[in-house]
Amino acid sequence: MKMMTIASGSSGNCTYVGSENTGILVDVGVSKKKILDALQDVDRTFADINGIVITHEHIDHIRGLGVISRAYGIPIYATEATIEEIKYTTSLGTLDYGLFHSIQPDEPFMVGNIEILAHSTWHDAADPVCYSLLCDGRKIAVATDMGGYDGYMIQALKDADALLVEANHDIRMLQVGPYPYSTKQRILSSYGHLCNEAGGKLIRDVLNDHIKTIFLGHLSKENNLPELAYAAVAAELEGNPFTDDVRDFHLQVANRDTHSALLDI
Template sequence: MNLCSIASGSSGNCTFVGSEHTKLLVDAGISGKKIENGLNSIDVSPQDIQGILITHEHADHIQGLGVLARRYHTPIYGTAETINSILRMNSIGRISDELLHYVVPDETFRINDITVEPFSTSHDASNPVCYTFQADGHKIGMATDLGKYDDYIISKLTESEILLLEANHDVNMLMVGGYPYYLKQRILGDRGHLSNENSARLICRLFHEKLKYITLAHLSKENNYEELAYETVRVELNQYTQDKSLESILSVAKRDMVSEMLSVI
């Protein structure tokens, strides 16, 4: 199985997940053209994408959805509440009913050889989810846009060999920054976003010997930067495992660039 971040951050998110027989996208939060260029750069044809799995209806996760779905007749997956919210948005345009597939949190389904499990997340959206993917005995886990984590989230992501996890903000940067008070409270709340510190703690809870890659994702442009997110998690992980060599499995997804392709075989 493979994972590659096409774009990641508060301004737009799109991730490729694939196996030998299946090619999927999680979210389409940048322009259709940028998604096409990103896929072409990893030798994936946009017309070969067999599904776009949507986490929730915020603009940084669906901006290019309508264009891709219409151009390539690509199936769309999401909770009923998420899809209905998307269909009410004029910016997305008309999407054919035959492309819409409703998912239910905690109910697995298959797309070719990949078993997908949606699971609920704590975010200020209409029944948002994230996803895990399993094929050929391997597991990929993804979780962004969650204001908190708990034993439920941990149970869904456990035993993932590739983890893509939110590290949205540094609390100190957020508190002294220029955001209005209400927005700071939203981000810090239980239905907001995961801080670097909480991301690090979650990763320690999920660590196991077969964990091969950790990618930090959905960084805020105003309240975080790559080196700070990386260092916060690195220090926590080193203290937890007492193994500094584990730094090699940690990376940060690029905001406006395609990141490295990660593979488990």
């Protein structure tokens, strides 16, 4: 399997996951052009995309959905409550509802030769999920936008060969930053976003001896810095049973504006 982060941050999110003959986009929260440019840089186009899976209806995860669906007619997968909310997002323009396929958390479905499993998350959306994608004995998990986690999430993400996990904010930056008090409380709540340390704890809880890549994702532009996120997560991973050097996990921060390399998982 292969993986590439196209954009990851509070202003837009999109991740490519593919096998030899199937391509999936997890969220399309940036423009069609940005996604196409990233795909073309790794010798792919929208013709290579067989499905779009949506985590939830917030605009930083669906901004490009209207334009992309009208241009390419790619099937869209999301929970029924998420689909209903998307239908009321007028900024997307006209949507072909025949492209939508309703999914259920914890019930696997296939897109091409990739098995996809949605996992319920704690977030202030209609029915938010994260995803595991499996093919050829490999598992890639994309898990952001959650205010907390429990044993269910640990079980869902364990055994992954590659992870993208949220490290949204540095708590002190958020507390002293410009956001209104109500917004700060929402972010810090159990239905908001994981701080750097919480993201690190989740990663530690699901570590294994075959993880090849760990991305830190969905960093807040206003309330985090890549170096803070990396340092906080690295500190949480100290003393783990698998390695003394987190670089062995290829720990890295997903960029908000530029795509990563296309990684062979």
